[in-house]
Amino acid sequence: MNAFFAFINSSVGKKILMSLTGIFLCTFLVEHLAGNLLLLKKDGGEAFDAYAHFMGGNPIVRTLEIGLFAIILIHIINGTFIWFSNRRARDKRYASYKLEENTTFQSRMMAVSASLVFVFLVVHLAKFWVPARILGEQNLSSLVYATFRQTFFVVFYLVALVVLSYHLRHGFQSAFQTLGWKTKRYGGLIEFIAVLFWLVIPIGFAIIPLYIYFYGGSAVAMMR
Amino acid sequence: MKIHLKVWRQKDQNDGGRFVDYTASNVSPDMSFLEMLDIVNIDLVKKGETPIAFDHDCREGICGSCGMMINGRAHGPGRGIATCQLHMRSFQDGDSVVIEPWRAAAFPVLKDLMIDRTSFDRIMQAGGYTSAKTGGIPDGNAILIPKPVADEAFDAAACIGCGACVAACPNSSAMLFVSAKVSQLALLPQGQAERTTRVQRMIAQMDEEKFGACSNTYACEAECPKQISVTHIARLNREFIAAQF
Amino acid sequence: MSESLRNDGRVWVPKKKGDTRNPKDIPESERDYYLERQYPSFGNLVPRDVASRRAKEMCDNGFGVGASKMAVYLDFADAIKRLGKEAVFQKYGNLLDMYKQITGEDPYTTPMRIYPAVHYTMGGLWVDYNLMSTIPGMFVLGEANFSDHGANRLGASALMQGLADGYFIAPYTVSDYLASNKFNAVSTDAKEFKDAENSVTATINKLMGIDGKKTVDEYHREFGKVMWDYVGMARNKEGLKKALTLLPKIRAEFWKNVKITGNAHEINMELEKAQRVADFMELGELIAMDAMNREESCGGHFREEFQTEEGEAKRNDKKFSYVAAWEYKGPGKKQVLHKEDLDFEYVKPTQRSYK
């Protein structure tokens, strides 16, 4: 236990924790997207609602959900902690510091993109998760359709997805670097898989509000 | 050439420090950056002022003594060079140059551009060695090391301990420095006996010295005078994880 | 640059004096690979004293290249053709990169311009076989002692000697010394320590008190130039005489007119330099005096009056087969010469030949 505590308390241990939670959250995104794509089905939201109902009622899923929240919290708290200790590691700032010549925009913006994703998460949970899980909303698909007919929310979600994409652009490969898997041999493969997370998945999520906004609304109305 | 300098002057560790403007005239493009500073210093001494203190020694880019932040870049513009290898032909007549010491809590400023890098030695002391005793050693060829392994170990061993990785890193992290030694000895058969304790002790010491955590921005690799690859950091992480089991 | 480059690099100068053409435009037939010509069996691998002297000679005779005319070419074109650029990079990559950074020229495509400079000193403190100096209990190791290289050190032997002394010789001999002597505890409050501290303080105060006009660097450069010009790679009686009049003058002026800013109770690099340069000055004079005294040429010590018909160092084993050790008698006083005769039981001295 002592050894484990020393491990997790070290700077590298904290980064490893960051990586593992980050990768877990990435896998959650895959599941989340797969479920959400049911919204594109032209059945008036029936499949999606069934899926939402299953997710809300199944005790195993509900337990996993607690785990998910715990991991999100660890990711946030641990990240904040690392951010503060990294700030302390440089007691005096440079008068001239051309970090942009040596690093990517995404890597410099991790703390900012993380904060924005957090804001998004709060809105997102308040908008959908609270009604579905706490208030007992049965017809989640209608709520989604209604939300994404509003220009404000569509733009808000698109912006959030761009920010998430930036966060994952650096974060995904960074996690594998921290876990030591980004070697000369596998570095290319990791960058390739990373495309799935920072490009394909955000686009997948973006299709839903866009589709609903431009086509989905009328289609759903016709079905009703 | 004429160069306008803005140099960090700090009397000692307790002094707050400030920027002072100087002008270096009659600078030739073939001069190294340190030779340019030498000229400024001779003028200062003649005027009865204390010259700008900076660490330097071999002036061939191998001892790792020199190092300063030049216009926001560790060791100045250019890749794969130490400050002593930077030449004035990299600047234009009339340029303004801001010169600051490396900034890190683990590298306190001693005077002007001189910093205390003994934290690096303390990290090395925590395991950056093999326990080879003097004498009683098997023949050099008794240990076979395939060329690709020897080459990769060499790439890591090329570290000159200048601290540019720390200076360039937004987190003042020393991971590239530590990884260079851990990686070198993890690759070589001679380093196997202490493989586990080495990585654990060196990282513990690195944390104790208040270096930041690596956030994989790779600014270190970009500014390393020996262009040591961040794949060594990946190996360090792997070693650290493996050490838990 | 490292001597190792001569392994695969070829040294040459244009056959025509004062040839200012780009080296690439000089055809093979108009190049003089003088080391290969003069030393067919060792070629570019002659020892460094010989290579340095020949380079200087070429430049002195007007065959030098580059803007200063004080350089010869070291060419990797053949090696690259034979081994490929990658192989040359593997062997010498960082040296060639270093050259490129200094000069802004690419040695893979343009021949390097090289010139000799002081790199290592064979002389040093006299020690016996146990590496102990004339003061009991004071051992001297590595480049600081004089013992193993004679008048010229072979390439790749400096590192060898430093480590041999440190790992495998001194640990035994120091133990022997400790086991063979009795030691009373000595406190740093003892009179001897206080005296030493006082004398050091006096020197520092003296240096700080001069407050003259010229910087330490200026004196170092001035003094060094006299050393280089008259006590350098080739020496003669006239030059040494001149050096021995110039050097004490510079030293005397230094002690009256050097300017050191700041104070002695802080980081003061000017003071550090001044102390070192003050010592160099005493040592420089001693070097000149010893060079004057040794009327022969041997290895790195080349007296122009003593050379063979082929321009090689000509020793005088009858008179100078000894180690010259000079006893320091205090500042400003003349040093006293002691001799340790050298006996050769196994390798009989002959005229060195690298032909």
Add this chain to the structure above:
Amino acid sequence: MTLDSKIPDGPIEKKWFEHKFHMKLVNPANRRKYKIIVVGTGLAGSSVAASLGELGYNVLAFSYHESPRRAHSIAAQGGINAPKNYSNDGDSVYRLFYDTLKGGDYRAREANVYRLAEVSGSIIDQCVAQGVPFARDYAGYLDNRSFGGAQVARTFYARGQTGQQLLLGAYSALIRQMDAGSVKFYERREMLDLVVVDGKARGIVARNLLNGKLESYSADAVILATGGYGNVFYLSTNAKASNATALRQSVLYADPSDMHSCHR
């Protein structure tokens, strides 16, 4: 004053062997009672401080650099000789001895040169054990190249950074002893005087370069490993801080005129 070189009797290949046997030893239990000062932590200084520390002596090591790794030994690029005859071109201890003596134009002691050639093979083994990444061929064997003044390939090298890699090897041996507590390292101290008590070297006075304070240290033996004086010639490839200050004592300078040049 007569100069007694104390060269042992006997045939040249037996001198060092016999001498080692006849030298007195300090009982391992008594070694920690002795204090030894080492001034300079380049190749020679680091290696001797580490070796003495390992034997059990109390070692105080001084450097005017911030770290032993900055010493100028680092700038020796080419390589290090050893008569291992790995290249099968007829090398031997005797040939290295012969080449060195001849290269030095017969102005060195035969016995010393022979001993140097004799122990040089162990240096390679020692460095390999420390993890010095010498150049290797594809099968994993150590690679050699040739060098000035010799017709055999006996030079071991680590790209063009041999000096640096060997120094880092010696440095690692030194920090290992610092870690073990047998060597205490004093950085940024410049030795300014040797202290002789009752005719024996018993200590040094050093200036702490950070605050200018003079500090005295006593010991039972003092080892100087302070490098050369090439900077006497301003035009030198030596590091700016390579100096001769620590050499300035009432001891004898030998052959000071033999200076050495190389390509720049």
